[in-house]
Amino acid sequence: MSRVIYMDNxxxxxxxxxxxxxxxxxxxxxxxxxxxxxxxGGVVGKAVDRARQQVADLLGARVPEEIIFTSCGTESxxxxxxxxxxxxxxxxxxVTTRVEHPAVLALGQHLEKKGYRVTFLxxxxxxxxxxxxxxxxxxxxxALVSVMYANNETGVIYPIKEIGNMCRERGILFHTDAxxxxxxxxxxxxxxxxxxxxxxxxxxxAPKGIGALYVRRGAPFRTFLRGGHQERGRRAGTEAVPNIxxxxxxxxxxxxxxxxxxxxxKGLRDKLENALLAAVPESIINGDRTHRLPNTTNISFKxxxxxxxxxxLDQFGVCASSGSACTSGSLEPSHVLRAxxxxxxxxxxxxxxxLSRYNTEAEVDGVIKTLPGIIERLREISPYRNxxxxxxxxEAHH
Amino acid sequence: xxxxxxxxREYFLNPKxxxxxxxxxxxxxxxxxxxxxxxxxxxxxxxDRIVDASFQTFGCASAIASSSILTELIKGKTLDEAxxxxxxxxxxxxxxxxxxxxxxxVMGQEALEAAIxxxxxxxxxxxxxxxxVVCRCFGITDQQIIKAVKENNLxxxxxxxxxTKAGGGCADCLEDIGEILRAxxxxxxxxxxxxxxxxxxxxxxPPQNAPLSxxxxxxxVMSVLDEIIRPRLNQDGGDIELIDIDGKKVLVALxxxxxxxxxxxxxxxxxxxxxxxxxxxxxLTVQEVTS
Numbered sequence: 001m002s003r004v005i006y007m008d009n010x011x012x013x014x015x016x017x018x019x020x021x022x023x024x025x026x027x028x029x030x031x032x033x034x035x036x037x038x039x040x041g042g043v044v045g046k047a048v049d050r051a052r053q054q055v056a057d058l059l060g061a062r063v064p065e066e067i068i069f070t071s072c073g074t075e076s077x078x079x080x081x082x083x084x085x086x087x088x089x090x091x092x093x094x095v096t097t098r099v100e101h102p103a104v105l106a107l108g109q110h111l112e113k114k115g116y117r118v119t120f121l122x123x124x125x126x127x128x129x130x131x132x133x134x135x136x137x138x139x140x141x142x143a144l145v146s147v148m149y150a151n152n153e154t155g156v157i158y159p160i161k162e163i164g165n166m167c168r169e170r171g172i173l174f175h176t177d178a179x180x181x182x183x184x185x186x187x188x189x190x191x192x193x194x195x196x197x198x199x200x201x202x203x204x205x206a207p208k209g210i211g212a213l214y215v216r217r218g219a220p221f222r223t224f225l226r227g228g229h230q231e232r233g234r235r236a237g238t239e240a241v242p243n244i245x246x247x248x249x250x251x252x253x254x255x256x257x258x259x260x261x262x263x264x265x266k267g268l269r270d271k272l273e274n275a276l277l278a279a280v281p282e283s284i285i286n287g288d289r290t291h292r293l294p295n296t297t298n299i300s301f302k303x304x305x306x307x308x309x310x311x312x313l314d315q316f317g318v319c320a321s322s323g324s325a326c327t328s329g330s331l332e333p334s335h336v337l338r339a340x341x342x343x344x345x346x347x348x349x350x351x352x353x354x355l356s357r358y359n360t361e362a363e364v365d366g367v368i369k370t371l372p373g374i375i376e377r378l379r380e381i382s383p384y385r386n387x388x389x390x391x392x393x394x395e396a397h398h
Numbered sequence: 399x400x401x402x403x404x405x406x407r408e409y410f411l412n413p414k415x416x417x418x419x420x421x422x423x424x425x426x427x428x429x430x431x432x433x434x435x436x437x438x439x440x441x442x443x444x445x446d447r448i449v450d451a452s453f454q455t456f457g458c459a460s461a462i463a464s465s466s467i468l469t470e471l472i473k474g475k476t477l478d479e480a481x482x483x484x485x486x487x488x489x490x491x492x493x494x495x496x497x498x499x500x501x502x503x504v505m506g507q508e509a510l511e512a513a514i515x516x517x518x519x520x521x522x523x524x525x526x527x528x529x530x531v532v533c534r535c536f537g538i539t540d541q542q543i544i545k546a547v548k549e550n551n552l553x554x555x556x557x558x559x560x561x562t563k564a565g566g567g568c569a570d571c572l573e574d575i576g577e578i579l580r581a582x583x584x585x586x587x588x589x590x591x592x593x594x595x596x597x598x599x600x601x602x603x604p605p606q607n608a609p610l611s612x613x614x615x616x617x618x619v620m621s622v623l624d625e626i627i628r629p630r631l632n633q634d635g636g637d638i639e640l641i642d643i644d645g646k647k648v649l650v651a652l653x654x655x656x657x658x659x660x661x662x663x664x665x666x667x668x669x670x671x672x673x674x675x676x677x678x679x680x681x682l683t684v685q686e687v688t689s
Contacts, residue, residue, distance in 0.1 A: 326458035383454035
C-alpha cells in the first residue's frame with residue numbers, strides 16, 4: 001500500500017518510536033524473569049517497577065502498587081467488575097450504561113443470566129447520561145457502578161467525578177473503563193472518587209497485548225487469574241516484560257504530550273469536522289461537541305452507507321471506521337448511535353475519524369479534499385438522492 | 399475487513415448502469431433506509447425483452463456491486479429468462495460474496511422480480527402479500543425465508559440471516575426461523591400456521607354493535623389510535639398521524655421509522671385497520687396518505 005492517512009486511532013494506534021526503542025532490549029538480551037533470584041532477572045524486575053511508576057504518574061495514582069498489569073483493556077474490565085461483585089456477595093445489583101464497550105456490555109449481559117439484576121442506563125440524543133436516572137437506579141443492593149470515562153465511538157466524556165461522588169456517598173464501588181481517555185485527557189486519580197480504572201496500551205502508542213488496572217488503595221479486590229505470586233498475587237502469570245516496559249514508556253510520552261493532544265490535535269479535529277460539515281449538506285455530528293475527547297469526530301452523512309464510504313476512503317489510503325451495520329457482523333448499526341436515538345437515515349452513514357499527535361495538517365487537508373466527493377458520488381448512486389432534493393425544495397414525495 | 403473479490407471491488411468502484419433510466423417502463427424497489435440497504439431497479443422492456451436496465455442503490459459495497467452486475471446480467475434477456483436469474487447467479491457473476499453479504503444478492507433478485515411484476519401489473523411486493531412476517535426488524539416473511547432455504551440449500555439459522563437478514567436485528571424471531579427451517583428441510587408443505595402479525599390485537603374489548611354517529615365514530619377512532627395503536631408503533635420507533643376521517647374511511651400517515659419500513663403496508667392493513675375494525679366499526683377502511 002502506498003501512503004496511508006491513519007485516522008482510526010480509537011481502534012488502535014501506531015507504536016511510538018521511543019516506545020519501541022524502550023521495549024526492544026527486553027525482547028533481545030534482557031530476557032530474564034523478574035521473579036528469578038539472580039541479578040539477570042532482578043534487573044528486569046527493576047524495569048517493571050519503573051514502568052509501574054510511569055503508569056501511576058500518568059494517572060495521578062497515590063502509589064505505584066495501585067497499578068496491576070494485565071493483558072488488555074478487556075481483562076482489566078472483567079477483573080475489576082468481577083472483583084467488586086465477588087467482594088460483596090450479598091449485593092446483587094450492577095449498574096452500567098447502554099453505550100459501554102462490549103468488554104463491559106457483554107459481561108453485564110452475562111451477569112444478568114447469572115442472576116444479577118443489571119441496569120443499563122440510557123443516554124440522550126447527544127450521548128449524555130441522565131444523572132437523575134442514575135441516582136434513581138442506585139439502591140442498597142447495588143454493588144458496583146461501571147461507566148466509561150469516554151465513549152469510543154463518539155468521544156463523549158462522562159461526568160466521572162459526579163458519578164463517583166454519587167456512588168461514594170452511598171457506599172457503592174465505582175469502576176470506569178478509561179481505555180479511550182488515558183493519554184488523551186489529563187487524569188488525577190488521587191483526587192477522583194474512582195475505585196477501579198481500566199486502560200489499554202495499544203490505544204496510547206504502546207503495542208497490543210498490554211493493559212493495566214488501577215485499584216485504589218483500600219478498594220476491595222479479588223484475584224481473577226490465580227497462580228503465581230506476580231503482581232503481588234493479584235494477577236498471576238509471568239509478566240509480559242517487553243509490553244510492560246512499552247506501556248510505561250508510552251505513559252511517560254503521553255504525559256509529555258497531553259497538552260498537545262488538547263491543543264494541536266484538537267485543533268486539527270475541529271478543522272476537519274467544521275470543514276466537512278460545511279462541505280457536505282445533510283451531515284451531522286453524533287455526540288455532545290462540548291464534552292468530548294479532543295481527537296474524535298463522529299459524523300453522519302444522510303442517504304449513504306458507512307461501509308461504502310470506508311472502502312472509497314481506502315482507495316485514497318484513508319483509514320477510518322463506521323458504526324454502519326455492514327462493517328460489523330451484526331445487521332444493525334452501532335449500539336451507541338441507536339442508544340442515542342440517531343435516526344436510521346443517519347446511523348447507517350456514520351463515519352468515525354479519530355486522530356493522534358502523529359497526524360499532520362496536510363493529512364487533514366487531504367481528507368477535507370477527498371471526502372465530500374466520495375459522499376457526493378455515493379449519493380449519486382443512492383435512490384434517496386431524489387428524495388433528498390425534494391425535501392430540500394420542500395416538496396417531499398415517498 | 400470483508401474479503402471481497404476483485405469483481406466486487408471493480409463493480410463497486412466503477413459501477414455500470416447507475417441512475418434513473420430514461421424511458422423505463424418497469425421499476426422494482428426493495429429494502430429501505432431503516433434496513434441499511436435499498437435498491438431501485440429500472441427496466442426498459444420492449445416486446446417482452448429487457449433492452450436496458452439501470453439501478454440506484456443505498457448500501458454497502460457488495461449491495462452496489464450486486465445491483466450493478468444484475469443490470470448487466472439481465473440486459474437482452476426476455477422476461478422469462480430474466481426471472482430465471484437467481485441470487486446465486488448474481489453472487490456467482492461477482493466471483494462470490496462473503497457469506498454475511500449474500501443478502502445483497504437476494505435483494506437484487508427480489509428487485510428484479512418486483513420490477514417484472516410491476517411491468518405485468520402484479521402486486522409489487524409478492525412476498526409480503528403471500529407470507530407471514532417473521533422478522534419484524536427487516537420485514538422478512540416466511541415465504542422469503544423458505545425461498546432462500548430452497549434456492550441456496552441453507553441448513554442453519556445463521557445462513558438464513560446471512561441470506562435474508564431475517565433475525566439479524568433484535569433476534570427475537572430466531573426460534574421461529576429455526577422452526578421454518580426445520581419444516582422446510584423436512585419437506586412439509588406450507589409454513590407453520592400462525593396468525594398474521596400475532597399478539598398485536600387486544601382481544602378484550604368487543605366491537606360495538608349499535609350504529610355510531612359520525613362524531614362518535616370519530617371520537618372512538620381517535621381514542622383507539624391514541625391508546626392502542628400509537629403506543630404499539632412507538633415501541634418500534636414509529637408513529638401515526640390521523641389526517642382525516644371521511645365517513646367510514648380513515649386517512650392516516652405513518653411517521654418515524656414506519657415511513658421507511660418495508661412492512662408498513664402490513665402495519666396499515668394487518669394492525670391499524672384490523673384494530674380499528676375490532677374496536678370501532680367492522681366496516682372501516684384505513685388508507686395511508688403519503689405526504
